[in-house]
Amino acid sequence: MAEAGHLARTDRLRAAGLLAPAYLWLTVAVFLPLSAMAFFSIITDVPFGDTEWRVTAENYAAFLESPTYARLLWKSVLLGVKVTALCVLIGFPCAWVLAKMIRGRSREALFLLVILPFWSNSLVRIFSWAIVLRGNGVLDKAVNAVWPWNVEVNLLFSEWAIVIGLVHSYLPYVILTAYLALQAIDDSLIEAARSLGAKWWTILWRVVLPLSSSGLIAGAVLVFVPVVGSFMEPRILGGRMGTYYGTVIEDQFVAVFNWPLGAALSFILLAVVLAILAVSAPVLRKART
Amino acid sequence: MTRLLCTATALALITPALHAAEIRVLNWQGYGTDQDFATEAFEEVTGHTVVHEYFNSEQETLTKLRTNPGAYDVVLINSSFTPQVVDEGLLAPIDTSKLENFADLDPAFVNNDGLNEDGVIYGVPWTWGLTSIAVSNADFDTPPTSLEVLWSPEWEGRVSIRDDAVEAVQIGALATGQSINDVQDLEAVRAKLAALMPSIDTYWGSENDWNQFMASGEFAAATYWSGSASRSMGKGLDITFVVPEEGAIGWLDGLSIPAASEKKDAAYQFIDWMIDPEFYAEWDKDGAPATANIAAASALPDDSFNKAVLGDPAVVAKVQFMQPMSDETRETYLKLWQDLKAAQ
Numbered sequence: 001m002a003e004a005g006h007l008a009r010t011d012r013l014r015a016a017g018l019l020a021p022a023y024l025w026l027t028v029a030v031f032l033p034l035s036a037m038a039f040f041s042i043i044t045d046v047p048f049g050d051t052e053w054r055v056t057a058e059n060y061a062a063f064l065e066s067p068t069y070a071r072l073l074w075k076s077v078l079l080g081v082k083v084t085a086l087c088v089l090i091g092f093p094c095a096w097v098l099a100k101m102i103r104g105r106s107r108e109a110l111f112l113l114v115i116l117p118f119w120s121n122s123l124v125r126i127f128s129w130a131i132v133l134r135g136n137g138v139l140d141k142a143v144n145a146v147w148p149w150n151v152e153v154n155l156l157f158s159e160w161a162i163v164i165g166l167v168h169s170y171l172p173y174v175i176l177t178a179y180l181a182l183q184a185i186d187d188s189l190i191e192a193a194r195s196l197g198a199k200w201w202t203i204l205w206r207v208v209l210p211l212s213s214s215g216l217i218a219g220a221v222l223v224f225v226p227v228v229g230s231f232m233e234p235r236i237l238g239g240r241m242g243t244y245y246g247t248v249i250e251d252q253f254v255a256v257f258n259w260p261l262g263a264a265l266s267f268i269l270l271a272v273v274l275a276i277l278a279v280s281a282p283v284l285r286k287a288r289t
Numbered sequence: 290m291t292r293l294l295c296t297a298t299a300l301a302l303i304t305p306a307l308h309a310a311e312i313r314v315l316n317w318q319g320y321g322t323d324q325d326f327a328t329e330a331f332e333e334v335t336g337h338t339v340v341h342e343y344f345n346s347e348q349e350t351l352t353k354l355r356t357n358p359g360a361y362d363v364v365l366i367n368s369s370f371t372p373q374v375v376d377e378g379l380l381a382p383i384d385t386s387k388l389e390n391f392a393d394l395d396p397a398f399v400n401n402d403g404l405n406e407d408g409v410i411y412g413v414p415w416t417w418g419l420t421s422i423a424v425s426n427a428d429f430d431t432p433p434t435s436l437e438v439l440w441s442p443e444w445e446g447r448v449s450i451r452d453d454a455v456e457a458v459q460i461g462a463l464a465t466g467q468s469i470n471d472v473q474d475l476e477a478v479r480a481k482l483a484a485l486m487p488s489i490d491t492y493w494g495s496e497n498d499w500n501q502f503m504a505s506g507e508f509a510a511a512t513y514w515s516g517s518a519s520r521s522m523g524k525g526l527d528i529t530f531v532v533p534e535e536g537a538i539g540w541l542d543g544l545s546i547p548a549a550s551e552k553k554d555a556a557y558q559f560i561d562w563m564i565d566p567e568f569y570a571e572w573d574k575d576g577a578p579a580t581a582n583i584a585a586a587s588a589l590p591d592d593s594f595n596k597a598v599l600g601d602p603a604v605v606a607k608v609q610f611m612q613p614m615s616d617e618t619r620e621t622y623l624k625l626w627q628d629l630k631a632a633q
Contacts (some may be wrong), residue, residue, distance in 0.1 A: 068631045157491045239491025243630040257348045
């Protein structure tokens, strides 16, 4: 008995020792910054130097007082839905081709092409899109070079530009997660379905999608969450149309120095995103079974 | 032995004062203090080295001064912002006797309300200029005479204003015939700006932005700063700076020394060099804002932008100089501007 207790204790100690780095990392990298922001969100002024401050709820109240914030948040959520949907629609077939239709070296080459955008700085990617999409830009010139009639292609400073830039930035997440899920599907399952007379859409709907949904959902969440809070892409590609919830938060931190309001808006965003994920969890879980 | 130690200690104490210092300057990028010729000449004469850090908005300056005490020795602050920085105790009073060129500065600027508090001066008037509009000569055969050009349907989608609440409201105030420092009818300004929004291509943030958008033909007419306009023209951008009949916004920039600076003597030397006519004459060749130094202004060639445009009494008569603004007013403007942007 004493022996067993001793063993359990050393096991527990060993486990604690092994887990310690992970918890330390979580504390330093996640918990501390979040707590600092949580603290900022409930005070009146940032306590640097001699500024006076007190605890308040008015930063959160500000969200409710003005319809502007809620409207922008809704706009950002819609942007997240659109970008996520497009990423899934484009990314899933790409992942299917990669996982099931291509073998050998060409798959490696294609993989490289998928990951390639990650190697460049995101700001550089977004500015490149600005050059491509602007009137008299690369796209405009290319279209006019092949199209017999003169058309003006100027997508810059529109919601389209933002969506294009974001989809390009986040597409690899969906491709990679969906690829992993699709690759794990045994080919013989698909063959069995086919031998039983199932058409391709039935196979897709009844076999492939349910088996790969976990990867697809993981990819969609990876895209949705950062897109709702995105600010750089809307600012650069959106122009006048580029005011979103994320850009308003950014403004609070870098332009008008209202960190408390910026922190409060960030936490509201966090809460809303968590709520959306919580509400959609049962639906998504059902889709998986 | 004791004597040797004493001498060594004394030396160690004196040396920092004699030793060349590294001063850190906080300013807009490409705004005079970081001109190569200027820092090189300064470093040669004084032995001090100059390191720059940049900001993109006045609020960012405030943030940087608050969060990094002691990190900066010279900072550029717009006179309408100086009182706020002084109130937070972030600036050191200026000892004008340490500046040889101070006597040449325009008394009207030296006595500016924003730079002085309780009879103490906190900013050395350095440059001034206008916020008005500039148009592309490729689009305009004759430059417009009214601010209404921004609202003209002809240029819909090709106009821009800066993404700045105060500047936007002040442009709106000018367009509705109001005083920029005492806006009585804010609703009229809101309506006027709301009518402008659909015409805006994108907001601009920095001089660099503006140059790129103008060069690529995105903008036909946009608000702009006189100093930047003269610089852009110097770089070969084909634009005309217009002071419309409605008037223009005047601003004054001062150089200040943060209270937490540990190299104040070197900072004084740098500021003295910045208000030196010799420095200004050289800077004006590259395109500079107007100087607050009378001796420097009168030494300019007659065809220079700053003498020809800003030296014209008819132009000066139309200018409304920006005055310090209360936090409440600033917040009201910010709210108005945010709502307008969010409604797009």
